[in-house]
Every structure is written in C-alpha cells, then in structure tokens.
Amino acid sequence: MSHTRAPHVLILPFPLMGHTIPLLDLAHQLSHRGLSVTIHVTADTLPLLSSSPSFQTLFLPIPAAEVANGDSFLATFVGTGSLHDLILQWAKAHESPPSLIVSDFFLGWTRRLAGQLGVPRVVFSPSGALTISLINSLFEHLPKRAGPMDFPGLPGSPTFPWYQLPLLIRDYVEGDPTSEFMRDGMLDNVASWGIIVNSFTRLEGDYLRHLEKNYGSGRVWAVGPLGLGGPSERGGPSSVPVDDVLRWLDGCPDGSVVYICFGSLVELGSDQIEAIAAALELSGVRFLWAYKAHDDGGPKGQVGERGLIIRGWAPQVAILNHRAVGSFLTHCGWNSTLEAITAGVPLLAWPMAADQYFTARLLEESSLLLFHGAAVHNSFSLLKMNNGIMNTLVSDTAMKNRQYKYTIQDDDETITLKTKIVTTTITDILFDEQPLAIYIINNVLEPRELFKVPEVGHLPPPCPGRTAQPRPPPRSQRGSQMMIRPRTQVGQRR
Known part of the structure; x- marks a missing residue:
C-alpha cells in the first residue's frame, strides 16, 4: 500500500530576532496542519526553538561577507548568499526534497534557488503590506536624488521625507557590489510566485489589495498576527523572571502602567535614556521599561520605586495583555505593533529607523480613520x-x-x-x-x-x-x- 508524502516546505528566515520569530510561528502553524517543514537555523537563532519543535531544522552557519564599510548587517545580508550552493546540495540529496520555499524578503536570491529546484518561492514579509509595497516601489523606481519621495501608485499616494526612507535606499550606490546584490534580491521578490504577509485585512486591506493587484500574480496571503500564543520566554533570557513581572503588574491599578520597549536593535544614546528616566521620575507614572541586555547605560533597578526595569528580553505579549498596562511607548517595530493592536493597548509612536516610519504612518492613518x-x-x-x-x-x-x-x-x-x-x-x-x-x-x-x-x-x-x-x-x-x-x-x- 503506497503512502502519499506530505508537501515539504523549506523555510529560510533572515537571522534577526524580529524576522526569525514570526517565521518560527509560521513553521509551527504549517506543521500542525500536516505539512512537513524544515527551517534553517544558525547559532544565534537556534536558542529560539522550543525544546521539542514540531519541524525539522537545517543548521548552516552564515559567514560574514566583507563589505566596504564593515557594517555588520550588510555583512550578514551579503553573507546569506553563500548558502545558495549548500542548500541546493542539501535539497537535491534529501529523500523528500522541498516542494515549496518560503523565505524572508531579505533573501531574494532564493527565488533563483527555487527555480533550480523546480519549486515555487514565496516571499515572507515580517513587516506589513504598506512597507513591502513601498520597498518594492523604491527598488523598481530608484530615487534620482535625495529628497521627499512620492508614491502615487499606492493607496492614498503617501509622501515621505528622505530621512524616513530605509538606509537600504539612502545608501544605495549604483554599481557597488553590495548595493546591486541588495537590489537584485528586492527585484527577485517582485518576481516571486507569491507573498505571505504577517498582517491582517482589517488593518491593511487597501495595501494588501495593492499587493494582490501588482505582485505575486495575485497570490498574497495575510496570515497575521502570528505568534500571539507563543511561549512567554521565547526570544532570550531576561533579568526578571516572567512570574515576577506579572506579579509586579498584579499590584498595579488597571491601565496605570506605561510599558516602554524599543526592540532588540534600536540603540538609544545615554542622553536619551537619561531624559526618559528623568521624565518618568518627574511625572510619577508607573512604568515597566525593557531595554537591550548589552546596553551599558540605562536605568538600574526601580526608578522612583514606581517602575520595573527589565534588562534583556521581555515577555511582551503577556505584558501587553495585562490589565494594568494602559499604554506602550514603542519604536513601531512591526511585531510590537501587531502585539499592541491585538491587545488593545494605545501606542505612543517613536519611530527611529528601517520600516518604523512607514508603520507609524499606518498607525496615524488608521487612528484618524x-x-x-x-x-x-x-x-x-x-x-x-x-x-x-x-x-x-x-x-x-x-x-x-x-x-x-x-x-x-x-x-x-x-x-x-x-x-x-x-x-x-x-x-x-x-x-x-x-x-x-x-x-x-x-x-x-x-x-x-x-x-x-x-x-x-x-x-x-x-x-x-x-x-x-x-x-x-x-x-x-x-x-x-x-x-x-x-x-x-x-x-x-x-
């Protein structure tokens, strides 16, 4: 008696926390629906897996490429391209080769990998539909000069000042190998078989319809918000145990706590940290402040005895869903934005880089509507x-x-x-x-x-x-x- 094998999905995240975690969530969802799933991990992302994941892993380190300015992000970005031949060899030798590749939109080169394997490649956007629409447009029509950018082809014809565009665009240099590798990857995204977006129609309906009309041959799936029921400890160690965090919140009145977190990548200057701490002390509000573990500065312990400081990863979903939390001061990272919206917590937006200005614009439009x-x-x-x-x-x-x-x-x-x-x-x-x-x-x-x-x-x-x-x-x-x-x-x- 013959048995039909389940479709095999190969998932390739970009090795940053905010990119890997939603794809891990997607991997769990697909495996729970009977698909065979393999996900690529590195030494940095392996700790994000649960002790008994429901999918297979492919461990391949990413060598840092040499780039002109020594930027660590660009070195990793270009370095991912060296995985092409290794993954191709692995897939061809596998007893059940992948029938679909789902990969982060920073890994546009995987479209050609999928073509060599004769399978579709689906782009995964860890950002929203507005962001991927804007980035697609920017790389299809590169700016001729540094100045405000209009997007007449997008719903609402948004305009952004030059400083709010991602560095991927502002630092682009025609003919530079790193810049051209980046642009080729983004254009590969445009030509890919389909798009998965960690978003939902009620938030980004117009922009999702724009993607359906212009990209992925109409194959666009909004699957968000992903991962809201995941383990509270995922993402790394924290200086304060989860139970202690929730116990502290239990002792606060409803809606009285301001939660402050700027994600795993944003670097605040010491003057900014001191200014926030001073403002919190003077205002007398209750607050819970999570900041990066490797920051040398930052407040220590409790500020004015009305705040709790978490150094390292915070159980953000649990915090935002606690009755005591009344607002969230955020950098507008996409995962944080979705978690706050789903929890019904008002956002205080402080965008700083990358796609955060795009997300802040979306929040502004939606709130006014x-x-x-x-x-x-x-x-x-x-x-x-x-x-x-x-x-x-x-x-x-x-x-x-x-x-x-x-x-x-x-x-x-x-x-x-x-x-x-x-x-x-x-x-x-x-x-x-x-x-x-x-x-x-x-x-x-x-x-x-x-x-x-x-x-x-x-x-x-x-x-x-x-x-x-x-x-x-x-x-x-x-x-x-x-x-x-x-x-x-x-x-x-x-």
Missing part, C-alpha cells in the same frame, strides 16, 4: 436633529479619561462637527442607506484629547505597596476591541 467613524447609523436627517456629543469608534477602546468624542451642530443649512481643535462641515453625502452612512467633510478631524496636557496631581503610591489581587484573564480573553480598525471618512455602522 477610527476617530472619523461612529458605531451607530445616523441618516442625514437624523444628524440634523442630533445636536450635541457624538461618540466615535475610539470611545470604546480609549482609556476612561479620554473619551474621544466630537460635537455635532446643525444650523439648518449645514452640519458642523467640532473637536475644539478642528471644525469641519459635511459637504456631501456619499452613501446613506441602513446600516451605513458615509459623508464627505471639508477638513480632517483631530481629537482634542491628543493635544491635551494632563494635569499633574498627587503622585501614585508604588505598585509593590498594593495588595495583589487574583490575576484576571488576559485582556485578549476579555473581549477587548482592537485599538485600530480602519474605516472610511465619517462612516457610521451599526
């Missing part, structure tokens, strides 16, 4: 009778002291919306039929709460002085709504 929507259908005739306060879609997700409302005023001829920051008028009705109404307005509403300076009252007592209560279910299990839900202009849905 959410503020422009109301949860209950109001026809135009009802609006004319509805002078007063109108709740927005942000109202249900914001902290209690920030209601995110606007005022409706009818003067018989026009309907005006006011936030004390901006006044706008409904100029036309795009659609008005139960259960949806869409109106065109002549100005973008900006919530006054975003500009309000909080009053400094009495400083709160330190968290450890509070008697810990039994831990409630994680926020994600209590039916909390996501902070960001894209909507069209003044859309009102029941």
Whole structure:
C-alpha cells in the first residue's frame, strides 16, 4: 500500500530576532496542519526553538561577507548568499526534497534557488503590506536624488521625507557590489510566485489589495498576527523572571502602567535614556521599561520605586495583555505593533529607523480613520436633529479619561462637527442607506484629547505597596476591541 508524502516546505528566515520569530510561528502553524517543514537555523537563532519543535531544522552557519564599510548587517545580508550552493546540495540529496520555499524578503536570491529546484518561492514579509509595497516601489523606481519621495501608485499616494526612507535606499550606490546584490534580491521578490504577509485585512486591506493587484500574480496571503500564543520566554533570557513581572503588574491599578520597549536593535544614546528616566521620575507614572541586555547605560533597578526595569528580553505579549498596562511607548517595530493592536493597548509612536516610519504612518492613518467613524447609523436627517456629543469608534477602546468624542451642530443649512481643535462641515453625502452612512467633510478631524496636557496631581503610591489581587484573564480573553480598525471618512455602522 503506497503512502502519499506530505508537501515539504523549506523555510529560510533572515537571522534577526524580529524576522526569525514570526517565521518560527509560521513553521509551527504549517506543521500542525500536516505539512512537513524544515527551517534553517544558525547559532544565534537556534536558542529560539522550543525544546521539542514540531519541524525539522537545517543548521548552516552564515559567514560574514566583507563589505566596504564593515557594517555588520550588510555583512550578514551579503553573507546569506553563500548558502545558495549548500542548500541546493542539501535539497537535491534529501529523500523528500522541498516542494515549496518560503523565505524572508531579505533573501531574494532564493527565488533563483527555487527555480533550480523546480519549486515555487514565496516571499515572507515580517513587516506589513504598506512597507513591502513601498520597498518594492523604491527598488523598481530608484530615487534620482535625495529628497521627499512620492508614491502615487499606492493607496492614498503617501509622501515621505528622505530621512524616513530605509538606509537600504539612502545608501544605495549604483554599481557597488553590495548595493546591486541588495537590489537584485528586492527585484527577485517582485518576481516571486507569491507573498505571505504577517498582517491582517482589517488593518491593511487597501495595501494588501495593492499587493494582490501588482505582485505575486495575485497570490498574497495575510496570515497575521502570528505568534500571539507563543511561549512567554521565547526570544532570550531576561533579568526578571516572567512570574515576577506579572506579579509586579498584579499590584498595579488597571491601565496605570506605561510599558516602554524599543526592540532588540534600536540603540538609544545615554542622553536619551537619561531624559526618559528623568521624565518618568518627574511625572510619577508607573512604568515597566525593557531595554537591550548589552546596553551599558540605562536605568538600574526601580526608578522612583514606581517602575520595573527589565534588562534583556521581555515577555511582551503577556505584558501587553495585562490589565494594568494602559499604554506602550514603542519604536513601531512591526511585531510590537501587531502585539499592541491585538491587545488593545494605545501606542505612543517613536519611530527611529528601517520600516518604523512607514508603520507609524499606518498607525496615524488608521487612528484618524477610527476617530472619523461612529458605531451607530445616523441618516442625514437624523444628524440634523442630533445636536450635541457624538461618540466615535475610539470611545470604546480609549482609556476612561479620554473619551474621544466630537460635537455635532446643525444650523439648518449645514452640519458642523467640532473637536475644539478642528471644525469641519459635511459637504456631501456619499452613501446613506441602513446600516451605513458615509459623508464627505471639508477638513480632517483631530481629537482634542491628543493635544491635551494632563494635569499633574498627587503622585501614585508604588505598585509593590498594593495588595495583589487574583490575576484576571488576559485582556485578549476579555473581549477587548482592537485599538485600530480602519474605516472610511465619517462612516457610521451599526
């Protein structure tokens, strides 16, 4: 009796934490669905695996290539190309060769590897659909000069100043071997068989549809958010045990803690670290601050006895889903962004490099769209009778002291919306039929709460002085709504 072998998927991550972890999550998902999975690991990424992974591993070290400026990232980026022949030999000798290659978008050369094996190559984007759309566009149409970049082919025709573009673009030098290797890889992404994005339609629907229309022959899969149920210790050791972190949070009131983390790559200067620490001390807010283990500077222990410091990897998913966490100061790394959105935690965006400015733009667009929507259908005739306060879609997700409302005023001829920051008028009705109404307005509403300076009252007592209560279910299990839900202009849905 013959047995049909399961399809064999070869997964090739780029060896950075934020790139490898979501692909490990994808590997688990695929293997649990009956596929045979092999994932490439290095000495740096091997510790990320659980003690009993559900897939096979291919251990191959990546030699650092020699690059002109000695940049470690570029040395690794170019060095991955040396894996081509080794993986080709391994695959041809395997009793069940791969039938599909899924590889990080920094590994564009794997498209040619897949072609030699006669199998499809699917790009995996650890960033969002907006980011991969922008990067594809930049490498297809290289900037002629250093200056603001327009993207008329993308939804909303975004514009970015030069400094907000990734270094991959700003440092590109025509004819330079490293630059050309990079560009060839990005163009290989454009020509690949399909694209997997760690995102979801409700957040990036327009940009996912843009990818479907322009890349991957329409084969685009949004599979995010990945890994939200993974082990809390993944990613590396922490200076504070997970149970101690959660116990400290248990002693804090709901929504009272500011969580601060800038990821595994961002380097803060000592002056920046000191400024943040001083601001936290003066403000008196409770906070939990996770920073890189190899940073020499940084706060030590507890700052003002109202904060907890984690040196090294933090159990971020567990932290964000804890009832005590009310906001997240972040560099806008994509994994952190998805985790915060899913947990329903408001984000304070401080983008610094790479794709972080793109992600911050997406958050800005989505948050404003959410503020422009109301949860209950109001026809135009009802609006004319509805002078007063109108709740927005942000109202249900914001902290209690920030209601995110606007005022409706009818003067018989026009309907005006006011936030004390901006006044706008409904100029036309795009659609008005139960259960949806869409109106065109002549100005973008900006919530006054975003500009309000909080009053400094009495400083709160330190968290450890509070008697810990039994831990409630994680926020994600209590039916909390996501902070960001894209909507069209003044859309009102029941």
